[in-house]
Amino acid sequence: MDSPSGLGRAPASEVDAGAGRILGIAIPTLGVLIAEPLYLLYDLAVVGRLGALPLAGLAIGVLILGVVSTQLTFMTYGTTARAARKHGAGDDRGAVQEGVQASWIAIGAGLAIVAVVQVGAGWICAVVAGEPDSAEAAARWLRIAVWGVPLILLTMAGNGWLRGVQRTRLPLAFVLAGEVVSAVLCPVLVHGWLGAPQLGLAGSAVANVAGQAVTGALFLSVLLRQQVSFAPHFGVMAAQLLLGRDLVLRSLSFQICFISAGAVASRFGPDSVGAHQLVYQIWNFLAMFLDSLAIAAQTLTGAALGADDAEGAKRLAGRLTLWSTALATVLALGFAAGHAVIPTWFVTDPGVLDRVHAIWWIFVCLIPIGGVVFALDGVLLGAGDAAYLRNITLAGGLLGYLPMIWLSLAFGWGVVGIWSGLATFIVARCIAVLARAYSGRWARTGADV
Incomplete structure (x- = not known):
């Protein structure tokens, strides 16, 4: 049976890894981890020039999306754990299948979150903000930005299976590509530069979704090039969700304590x-x-x-x-x-x-x-x-x-x-x-x- 493109059984040198192998995984991973927080600081700086109200709206919207994303990190960590096992056992197809099934979960869960937020954005933002004007600004941003959630979850799933097969440079390249697109579009759309419409706070949300679309598409493209079936496998998805349940409860306890x-x-x-x-x-x-x-x-x-x-x-x-x-x-x-x-x-x-x-x-x-x-x-x-x-x-x-x-x-x-x-x-x-x-x-x- 042919292996999916670019993959193979983990050799002994990877199983009993030395410093080079450890750093080869850790350094690109660190780049992925810090890319989003750095972009958020940049986004805040761009929107901050609009005044206090748009800045408050962005801060509230980012907080809400951040809570959602934090609870769904099992899409990355759970997929990594399962794909790494398969990769170590030489089951390349099984490792990629973990990514395929995680991607189906990402699409389904992402669209469900979009639907809930579109209906309840006003109420959610009002509860968090407590102040009507800030809540209204946040809701406008959130209703646009939430369309990026399925793409964020696809990125998490892609990150998970690629980490599992120890290909950590690709996720870094994909995430940076999306962040660059967002970084270019954000001031252009927020402030109406280069003849673009001046969208204000909404421009930040559009730029976010555009960058997430690029990153999500890149992760999906590498998955589609693998020689595996892309049919949903509900048994694998159930096992992933069972592992995800434990990780969600763990993450939720963190959130309760920190809040x-x-x-x-x-x-x-x-x-x-x-x-x-x-x-x-x-x-x-x-x-x-x-x-x-x-x-x-x-x-x-x-x-x-x-x-x-x-x-x-x-x-x-x-x-x-x-x-x-x-x-x-x-x-x-x-x-x-x-x-x-x-x-x-x-x-x-x-x-x-x-x-x-x-x-x-x-x-x-x-x-x-x-x-x-x-x-x-x-x-x-x-x-x-x-x-x-x-x-x-x-x-x-x-x-x-x-x-x-x-x-x-x-x-x-x-x-x-x-x-x-x-x-x-x-x-x-x-x-x-x-x-x-x-x-x-x-x-x-x-x-x-």
């Missing part, structure tokens, strides 16, 4: 909420660096287990955890050394800086622990151990972090209490993933998750 943390921080005044948001955004940015290694861990672990090499998977787990912890430690040392200077790059208000310094050392201490957690999260995702990750995240978040957040409000612990809750959450997850990794029960071999 609660922001809400409680705001009740301690603008200094506290500003400090919390600043340090939290820096944490998220560092998480992208660590997540690039976690995705390499996921991809390579899945391939090793698919190739029936449990010992190789365990060696990879140890090696990648050491790499991630070392990187995180270097980052922590840098932020420790810059404790007096780095916050002033972002804010000069004395009250906010005082609250930033109050939580800075908690943040610094969490970075190396996060290195362990991110790496082993990737290993366990690659092993298809999503149910375990779901359980420990729900337990740590809803029984540890969330109570600490609200106790901080009740007893006036302030932003220090909120970040102590985050520390409890990260440490609990670290203990849980280390225990699971040490047990070896995750290292189940075979082509299926």
Whole structure:
């Protein structure tokens, strides 16, 4: 049987990967991870010139779409885990079929989301915004931008199966192509440059959808070139959705905790909420660096287990955890050394800086622990151990972090209490993933998750 174009069984050098192979996956993946946040900053800068109301509308619309996208990241992570297993086992057609079936889910789920948002955009934006003019601006943007959701989900599915077969440069090229199209069109359509109609805030949404169409089309084109059947296979889709259920519940617990943390921080005044948001955004940015290694861990672990090499998977787990912890430690040392200077790059208000310094050392201490957690999260995702990750995240978040957040409000612990809750959450997850990794029960071999 011929292999799909450009694919083949993972050789031993990939199963027991060295530094070159790990970086070959991690570096392009990092590019994909940071491309969207960087574009969002650019989009905000373009729309910001229109004034406060369009900027508020964009911020609210992006927040709503961001919540939807976050809950559907299983389209990438679940597909990677399943495709990597197939690739490691030499089942090239099976690996690509994971991408095909994930793409069918993407189209169906994407169109359903479009329908719901078109009907409920006004109400959704009103609930989030609370202010009528901002809500109306956000709804106008959202009704256009939501047409990009099926394309975003196609991109997630494509990213997933291509990561699974360890072709990470193509996703980077495809994502960058779409971002370039959006970046060119955004100011042209928002401000009416080069003779184009001046669409204002709506121009941002149109530019977003245009870029997403380019990226989605590129991912779809590489899938269509593979020598496989494109008929829907409901058994495979059901298995993907079962894995996705665990990942969605895990992601939802994160969202509940982080939204609660922001809400409680705001009740301690603008200094506290500003400090919390600043340090939290820096944490998220560092998480992208660590997540690039976690995705390499996921991809390579899945391939090793698919190739029936449990010992190789365990060696990879140890090696990648050491790499991630070392990187995180270097980052922590840098932020420790810059404790007096780095916050002033972002804010000069004395009250906010005082609250930033109050939580800075908690943040610094969490970075190396996060290195362990991110790496082993990737290993366990690659092993298809999503149910375990779901359980420990729900337990740590809803029984540890969330109570600490609200106790901080009740007893006036302030932003220090909120970040102590985050520390409890990260440490609990670290203990849980280390225990699971040490047990070896995750290292189940075979082509299926």
